[in-house]
Amino acid sequence: MKDKRVSRPVAAILTMILGATLLAGCSNDSAPEASELTIYSGRSETFIAPFLAEFEAESGIKLNVRYGDSAELAAQILEEGSNSPADLFLSQDAGALGAVAEAGLLADLSAEVMASVPARFASADSKWVGVTGRARVFAYSPERVRQLPTSYMDMSNPQYKGRFGIAPTNSSFQAFVTALRLATGEGATEEWLRSLMANQPKYYEKNSMIVEAIENGEIDLGLVNHYYIFEVAKALGREISVKDGFFADGDLGNMINVSGAGILSSSKKSDSATKLIEYLLRASTQEKFVAETKEYALLEGFAGPAGLPALNEIAAPSVDLNALRDLKATQELLIKVGLL
Amino acid sequence: MLLSLASIPFLYLLLRVREISRAELLAILLRPKTIEIIFNTFALAIVVATLAVLIGTLFASLIFSSNFRSRGILLALSSLPLAIPSYVFTYCWIAIWPNFRGFWAAALVLTFSTMPYILLAAFAALRRIDKVQVDVARSLGCNRLRVFTRVILPQIRNSIAASTLLVVLYVFSDFGAVSLLGVDTFTRAIQNLYRASFDRQSAALLGLILVFFAAILIFAEERMQRRTINARSTARIKDEIALITKRAPKAIAFAAIIAYSLLALAVPAYVLITRMVGNFQGIDFTSLATATFNTVLVATLGATIAILFALPLAWTIISTRSGFALATEKVVLITHALPGVVLGLALVAFSSRITWLYQSVALLAFAYALLFLAKGVGATRTSIERVPNSLKEVATTLGVSPWETMRRVTVPLAAPGIGLGFLLILLTAMKELPATLMLRPTGFDTLAIEIWSAASINRFNEAAPYALLLILIAAIPTFILSRPDRQFQEEGGRHQ
Numbered sequence: 160m161k162d163k164r165v166s167r168p169v170a171a172i173l174t175m176i177l178g179a180t181l182l183a184g185c186s187n188d189s190a191p192e193a194s195e196l197t198i199y200s201g202r203s204e205t206f207i208a209p210f211l212a213e214f215e216a217e218s219g220i221k222l223n224v225r226y227g228d229s230a231e232l233a234a235q236i237l238e239e240g241s242n243s244p245a246d247l248f249l250s251q252d253a254g255a256l257g258a259v260a261e262a263g264l265l266a267d268l269s270a271e272v273m274a275s276v277p278a279r280f281a282s283a284d285s286k287w288v289g290v291t292g293r294a295r296v297f298a299y300s301p302e303r304v305r306q307l308p309t310s311y312m313d314m315s316n317p318q319y320k321g322r323f324g325i326a327p328t329n330s331s332f333q334a335f336v337t338a339l340r341l342a343t344g345e346g347a348t349e350e351w352l353r354s355l356m357a358n359q360p361k362y363y364e365k366n367s368m369i370v371e372a373i374e375n376g377e378i379d380l381g382l383v384n385h386y387y388i389f390e391v392a393k394a395l396g397r398e399i400s401v402k403d404g405f406f407a408d409g410d411l412g413n414m415i416n417v418s419g420a421g422i423l424s425s426s427k428k429s430d431s432a433t434k435l436i437e438y439l440l441r442a443s444t445q446e447k448f449v450a451e452t453k454e455y456a457l458l459e460g461f462a463g464p465a466g467l468p469a470l471n472e473i474a475a476p477s478v479d480l481n482a483l484r485d486l487k488a489t490q491e492l493l494i495k496v497g498l499l
Numbered sequence: 500m501l502l503s504l505a506s507i508p509f510l511y512l513l514l515r516v517r518e519i520s521r522a523e524l525l526a527i528l529l530r531p532k533t534i535e536i537i538f539n540t541f542a543l544a545i546v547v548a549t550l551a552v553l554i555g556t557l558f559a560s561l562i563f564s565s566n567f568r569s570r571g572i573l574l575a576l577s578s579l580p581l582a583i584p585s586y587v588f589t590y591c592w593i594a595i596w597p598n599f600r601g602f603w604a605a606a607l608v609l610t611f612s613t614m615p616y617i618l619l620a621a622f623a624a625l626r627r628i629d630k631v632q633v634d635v636a637r638s639l640g641c642n643r644l645r646v647f648t649r650v651i652l653p654q655i656r657n658s659i660a661a662s663t664l665l666v667v668l669y670v671f672s673d674f675g676a677v678s679l680l681g682v683d684t685f686t687r688a689i690q691n692l693y694r695a696s697f698d699r700q701s702a703a704l705l706g707l708i709l710v711f712f713a714a715i716l717i718f719a720e721e722r723m724q725r726r727t728i729n730a731r732s733t734a735r736i737k738d739e740i741a742l743i744t745k746r747a748p749k750a751i752a753f754a755a756i757i758a759y760s761l762l763a764l765a766v767p768a769y770v771l772i773t774r775m776v777g778n779f780q781g782i783d784f785t786s787l788a789t790a791t792f793n794t795v796l797v798a799t800l801g802a803t804i805a806i807l808f809a810l811p812l813a814w815t816i817i818s819t820r821s822g823f824a825l826a827t828e829k830v831v832l833i834t835h836a837l838p839g840v841v842l843g844l845a846l847v848a849f850s851s852r853i854t855w856l857y858q859s860v861a862l863l864a865f866a867y868a869l870l871f872l873a874k875g876v877g878a879t880r881t882s883i884e885r886v887p888n889s890l891k892e893v894a895t896t897l898g899v900s901p902w903e904t905m906r907r908v909t910v911p912l913a914a915p916g917i918g919l920g921f922l923l924i925l926l927t928a929m930k931e932l933p934a935t936l937m938l939r940p941t942g943f944d945t946l947a948i949e950i951w952s953a954a955s956i957n958r959f960n961e962a963a964p965y966a967l968l969l970i971l972i973a974a975i976p977t978f979i980l981s982r983p984d985r986q987f988q989e990e991g992g993r994h995q
Contacts, residue, residue, distance in 0.1 A: 197941060203956045225858075225941040226952060230694040231840070235937055237699065238844050239851040244858065244941070258697040328681075328691055364681055367957045368597075375597050394957040396777070487698060494532045499691070 195221045196431050199236065200249040201229025202418060206452045207249065214438045220431050229255040230330065236423070237262055246426035247435060249418070252330055253289070256421050257484025260286035266424040269433060275440045276457040280417050283481050289417030290439050291448050292455030292470055295335055296403040297412070298370050298388055299380035307404050311339075311412030314382070315354035324361045324369040324381035327498040330486075331366060331384050331416065337489045338414050338478045345492065352496045367391055373401045380404075382412075385467060389453040403467060408474035415475045416483070417457065501808055502827040505869060508837055509710065509830070511845035515703030527701055528708075532688075536705070537712075540684040543606060543677070544670040548663050550610040554759070555617025556659060560647070561752040563625045571982060573753070574622065576760040578981035581615040582973035583767055584930035584947065586675025587966045588612060590954060591770040593679065600680050608676040611763045613666040617659060619980060624658035625651070657724055661877065664720045668713060668836040668873070674933060685709045686838040690933075693840065706841045713836035717829055767970070771963045778960035786949065791968055794945040797860055798928035801867025802875075805924045806917060808868060809875035813883055814905075828876055835873035839933030842870055847937055863938045867928040874927065878920025882913035922976035929973050946972070 200207055204226050211222050225245070227235070233255040236243050243264070250256045259265055265286040273285050280289035297308060303322075308314060314323060326332050339348045361378050363369045369381035370391040385403050392399045406412040420439065422432045438444055445456035453464040463469045493499040519527070527533060562573050580588075588608045592599045628651060636650045674686045685705055692702040775782070812831075815824040834842070846866055850857045886909050894904040932947045939948065946969040953962035 204952050205956055205958065205961075223941045227936050228694065228955075230697065231936065233697055234693045234699060234844060235847055237697065238847040242851040242854075242857075244851075244854075255697070328694075330694060362681065364679060372597060377597060390957055394959065396960070484697075490692075490698075494530065499532065 194219060194431070195223060196246045196428055196435065197223045197225070197244050198247045198249060198435075199225050199227065199232045199245040201227060201232050201251045201255060202249050209451070210439065210444060210447070213444075214435055217438070218431075218434055220434070222435075233258050236264060240264070241425045243423055243425050245423050246428050247432045248421050248423060249290070250287075250420070251418050252293075252334060252483070253287070253417055253419055253480040254330060254334055254483045254486060256282070256287040256419050257481060259421060259423075260284070261484055264424055265421040266426070266429055268422065268436070272433065272436055272440065275437075277459070279477060280415075280457050280480065281419075282421075283479075287419050287421035288436065288440070289419045289457050289480070290436075291418045291445075291452065292457050293331075293416045293418065294385040294405075294455065294467075294470075294473060294475070295331070295412060295414045295416070296383065296385045296405055297380050298373055298383045298401050299404050300373050300376075300400060301402050302400065303376075303379040308380075308412075309407040310410045311382070311406060312351065313406075314360075315351065315358045317358070319358060319380065321359040321361075322379040323358075324363050324372055324378045325355070326363045326366055326369060326383075327493060328364060329366060332382065333486050333489050333493070334416055334483050335382070335411075335414055336493065337483050337486055338476070339411055340489060340492065341479065341482055342411055342476065345488075349492060349496060352492070352498065356496065356498065367394070370399075370401050371395075374399045384416075385455075386453045386464070389465060405468065405473060409476055411476045411478075413473050413475045414478050415455070415470070415473070417480060418454070501812060502823065502830065505827060505830045505834060505872070507849055508834060508842050508845040508869070511848055512703045512706045512710065512841065514848075515700050516707055519700045519704060524704065527704055532683075533705070533708075536683055536685055536688045537708070539602070539682060540671060540709075540712075543602065543609070543682060543684060544667045546606045547609045547613060547670050548666050550606070551614045551617045551666050552659060552663055554610070555614045556621050556655075558614075558756055558759070559618050559621035559625060560651075561756065563622055565749050565752055573756050574618075574981045575978055576764070577618060577756055578615040578977055579760070579974060580611045580763045581926065581980075582970050582977045583612065583764075584675060584932070584950075584966075584969065585609065585612050585673055586679065586932065586954075587771075587950065587970070588767060589676045589679045590959065590962075590966075591767040594770045594774075594959060595766060602682050605676050605680045605682045608680070609670055609673060612673075612676075613669055615977075615981075616662045616666055616669075620658045620662040621655050624655035628654050660720055660723055664716060664832075665835070665873065665877075667716060668832070671709060671713060671836040672838050674838055674840070686840075689838055690840055699844070702841075706837065709836060709838075710833055713833045714829070717832050767966075771967045771970075774960045774963035775967060778963070781961060782964050786944065787964060787968060790944050790946045790949045790965060791972065793943055794929050794947070794969070795972065797863050797939075797945065798867065798925050800860065800864035801871070801928045802921050802924040804864055804868035805872045805875040806879065806921050808872055809879040809920065810917070812876055813880035816880060817883055828880075831869075831872045831876055834869055835871070837870070839870065839931060839935075840937075842866060843934040843937035846934075858938060858940050860940060860943070863935065863940075863943075866934045866938050867924070867931060870931065870934060871924045871927050874923045875920045878923065879913070879917050882916025882920075883909060885916070886912045919980055922980055926973050926976040926980075929969065 211224060214220070215222055229251040232248065233250070236245060236248060236259050248256065248259060256265070260282060267285045268288055272288055273281055276289055280292065281287065299307065306318065308316070308319070313319070336348065336352070339351070361372065363372065366383040366387045367390055369378070369383050370387045372378045373381060374391065388399065388401050388403055391401070420436050422429050426432060440458065442458060445458050445461060448454050449456050449461060449464045455463060455470045461469065490499060558577055562570050585608055588611060592604070592608065632650050633646055636646045641649065672686060674690060677684045677687045678690065685708070689702045689705050692698045692705070812824060812827055815821060816828060843866065846862065850862055856862050890908050890912070891904055894908050899907070930947060932951055935945055935947055936951070939945070946965045949965040950962045950969065953959070953965070
């Protein structure tokens, strides 16, 4: 009697295994077609999928997109090495692309692609190219912050004591500290970090949490990327009172990072992959990025998103994005001062 | 073969650590941060395990001994948090209380998610206690408290210890709660090393230190288990032991259990339902259905593979006690403490050149099997061990071959217990995220993936329906596991 009760689920399970094996078999058979591209995307599906769908419709190239965290995808590509099934890597930041490039896993991009964006937004050795721009800003509450900071140095000013937030584990903050290290030296950076910590910041895991905390009145300002105020407003489904502010011209606090793309050297479909990069850098696509994902277009002559100043008006400091890949020394420093 | 498969993650870690120079190795080991991580991890594990053991044992005893007519519901209610992934728990708490952060917040969330392991194990152990012993003790003049400490506790101690080990290993490997709440444990530190500096070597070193500590704990737990009291009658005891019969304490116990369950369940339920209702027209039912199907498919496959591995392993351990099999069991337990990312990357490194296997449903299912095999081996081993030898001996005297004996006597009798081990793995696999992200076929979305995808850009409204559905589906195995009339063979109780 017991036998029967056991055998039914067992039979069901065996059927499922068989089914799944067949299923897995099917999906594998159709993989190696010339008109398909496999993309590892560190950019989130919600933001990038509409663009990819438009490219599919226009080019007839089918895209298999694997979404993940930029850094984890980079780590995955590093483990896969030359066996990577990916043709193209879309990353949230320059650092992840730099790490893959450093391991020799990215192919050279064409001269036309490299020429389409200003050199400061692309890899010096033609391994990756920026697609959209992301500005570091301070987000703040206009009601509660009377005197705006004019430099990142002001964050250690007593008037902001205990009123601001940072996200030290977040890669965008670490990229900024890396830029500081390269521009001002280890000693000055360490000194600033210590004075920052002495000014009692609140620590958050993500940039969006900082913006939410400002909106909730928990803190009054914080160091974030420019688009988080739009993201949080969208997530909450209402207007929020938090605004983006830029520091004085040329201040390192106004650093611009990019999301970007690189073609894997193991890919046999670099022609199709190049087509996709060209699509992403086309003026009409860039315009859509500004309107929809509220990022900066990297081509010359575009206005900033949603009333923010244009890229060439920000007067950002010159930062070598290629150097951002090595965050090791930055992490050592953050560990040393106790932020990590 | 199983040993070599189970060793893949450790080989991987060794391989990466060997790339570090000796000086650098020492520098990483001795940096204050490493010490802090070890301290945090242990402090969290100790606090969570203590709370889970106290609450779990208390609730199990209360539910068991109070003769509640509604004990089935009580048991199900207090086990239900098992169906909620720790990252969903955390998101929900942050949603209503933005200041929810830090060590104690993480301890709270992890206690909620792990307490059911202790509760169910303790309850199952209580059911096996011979009522006669209680009566004897009472007639010898023991009061109720003494009966509990002298008669009952020694008999359920081993089961509780075994599941406490699982709780501690779970805390070691959890990422969702600690990362969102900002507590630097091993898993979070490892993930941060990958995230910010693509530093696979240092991350691997931290992974190995974690393995080392897990191994120590596993051996310590085994030591404890040796001091076993083996006082068990073979008769099935159906009577309940009614220790609490007065109405007032009964009401207090009832209220305490209900209050706890509501505290654990109300926040996620409230947040998820309001978020989903607020965004009802935005729900994509096709993707919801696909993700559900994928989740169930791959988790079922993973649990099946795990049990298929667990059966021969448990069988070998019991029949031959070979050192090889015992070593495999330890390796499997340590794997349980590994962060999903580490196992994910290890499998990427070893399988990416095998094109037909890499990023297939089969590989993902295999990853689940490896990650959660510990739960299967425990359940399988206990339930096979509990088949009375006399029955097997009778079969042998009747001229039945050993194979036939296994097929016709042992497996049918052990099946319910093995089935529950299966459910436990199924339930855990459904909630898994980090390894799923790396190993799934490209474009293969599970409920956990969809939740991550929406939550990573703060679209909690969009994540809510997936999270609710995941909880509802995971509640089915949880419910079966918590049915009091089930002869639940506790997942971790390996030596009875």
